[in-house]
Amino acid sequence: MATTTSSVTDICLAAQEASRQLAATDSATKDRALHAIADALVARTPEILEANGRDMDAGRENGLDAALLDRLLLDADRVAAIAAQVRDIAALPDPVGEVIDGKRLPNGLDVKKVRVPLGVVAVVYEARPNVTIDAAALCLKSGNAIVLRGSSSAAHSNAVLAGIAAQAAEEAGLPAGTIGLVAGGGREELAELATQTGIVDLIIPRGGEGLKNALKGVATVPVIYAASGNCHVFVDASADVATAVEIVLNAKTQRPGVCNAAETLLVHADAAPAVLPAALGALRDAGVELRVDGRTRALAGADLAAGLLDAGEEDWDTEFLALTLAVGVVDSVDEAIAHVNRHGSGHSEAIVTNDAAAARAFELGVDAACVYVNASTRFTDGGEFGMGAEIGNSTQKLHARGPIGLRELCAFKYVVTGDGHVRG
């Protein structure tokens, strides 16, 4: 069972103990445990829904809004989807043991750089109880023990989900302590978890800015902060107008509330007379609020001008996460690159162009996790990239950049083999 009543430190120590064994556990055993978890989730759906019902009741009493209640809600279909995701993760290749690099040194020593689990990964998250299982499955597959810390609003759901998963994993042969859940959802538990130096190897927050800021203030163990995305689409002088309009529309409107949606459109001055009326018209028709600079307004045409708002300086730095787009005209690829590097958050940046030199300049010059040439920013996603799944998306440069999949949940070690080699 998940050790939901132990202290944070006890849970972390148990996870560390388990992690030593997990690092040497073969893929077949881990996959069996994942399938056992999926089976148990389906078989014990009534328990899960009963616990979730208690969280939903409390949420309604506490006045949670409809969106939060929907995130909290589980039903049989959602539980089945969670179980299916666990089976999908089981089917992914095991990253542990991959030989990343290897060679024989001139002195005959064999050096292998081998992927290994990080050890103990803590995941702190908010209202969605499905994260309990998604995160546990990703960590287990990558050979890590996991310590979960959800929010108090989902406490009953999380406790039952983690308990089912921990029991199934243990019965399938994994060490006790593989999946631990911190019972309290308060700031004290967060601080205790975030200061387990030498025990917890990584903390991943999955939640809003409040959660990230709470961690920033206290964490002494490494944290990978999931990204905010102030993403741009730059339409170059040579761009095909129809392609440009389609990409901008997709990047802005296909799912505006996510971090890889575009927030600013930049158009090369030479393309602007053709591109802007078409793009702005399509965006307006899709219900997008347009905040534009003076040059954009001048080129938009009388038909559109009335509906445009003037962009303020802060609009270039804003992640709207809504049907709002800042639009500006630039005179060159270099100006576009400079704008992106100044205002972007290093997430996903796109150029639409038919000019090979412009594409190359943008690829080299833009400092971001993902740089797109003639494609929508919306593809930045572990699933889309063929990683199978992701636990978040990093805009930091160390360790993991872009989607955090199974490999990014790993470290490596050097294994060096000789036959009595000593250093001269």
Add this chain to the structure above:
Amino acid sequence: MATTTSSVTDICLAAQEASRQLAATDSATKDRALHAIADALVARTPEILEANGRDMDAGRENGLDAALLDRLLLDADRVAAIAAQVRDIAALPDPVGEVIDGKRLPNGLDVKKVRVPLGVVAVVYEARPNVTIDAAALCLKSGNAIVLRGSSSAAHSNAVLAGIAAQAAEEAGLPAGTIGLVAGGGREELAELATQTGIVDLIIPRGGEGLKNALKGVATVPVIYAASGNCHVFVDASADVATAVEIVLNAKTQRPGVCNAAETLLVHADAAPAVLPAALGALRDAGVELRVDGRTRALAGADLAAGLLDAGEEDWDTEFLALTLAVGVVDSVDEAIAHVNRHGSGHSEAIVTNDAAAARAFELGVDAACVYVNASTRFTDGGEFGMGAEIGNSTQKLHARGPIGLRELCAFKYVVTGDGHVRG
């Protein structure tokens, strides 16, 4: 010239500006700049020695001890060696632009994972002025701008060295700001440097625990802390006695003051009667102080027993960095692994064995940057590993583990190319 009189923030901003250009600078240009730096160092040796003389005078006045003065000292040979090291770094393969991974997704998008510079790397260091040039050359080769912050005891030497390097780099076509030096060596400058979030991408401290602790208290930008090394040699039941003695002797005595030297010898009980007298005798003859557990003492033989000290609990956790070794007997490979994981610092750990199963268990079970089978721990080194050079050695698990060479001074980005792809 190095901007030695600007504020820390100005230097960092200039470095960031330079880093944008450096990321797109080809290898030939960077290598030309490195050779220009080496040439200038040799040509301007008198200036360097004059400045170093002033630091040496001040050091003597301030009562620096002989070891510190020796670290501070430059002469024509040492300057020539520094210049030669720069040429060696120029000759290494450029890590920037390496395609780490790549594939075509089912939808036809091409995804390439490409190595790119981190951006701005700050290196904070102590008395050795040669670090000024070593660190600058490694960062320049890997396409990073560098901000250096040395100690006040080497201020004149560092200013001249950084000035020569910055001027040579700029004259060779690299952007101004590529090599910056923070003038003050005080804690205030350190704190200002360590909080340049969004400007400085990484800080690497090269120095003692005092420097690391000073950083830990203030840093908000990512830091890779160089390692302490509490390294072990475990002699398994099946080990060849002569091989075991040779490896232990090398790991302990070849250079006892460094982080990859062994600090504890563990011997399997089955091998102890043969190994201990031979190993302890050789170690004693090499002048090593031996702190042993009771079982070791009992097996050492009357000849050796008188010279042995009793190990205290703290000895298993101590990085002696001297001719001192803790010695214990264990009953199994698993006990050795558990001891290493409990007391080691995750640096370099060796097993001496002829048993394939024991070697495999140790490789899988020991959680360290470098795990050795039948080789001395002393090989953990960027040069030995064929990385050409290193800027430090990491015992952390995220991003860089083990030697930090040119590749470890890089991040990566995904470059995604389509022909109008949008997400459905």
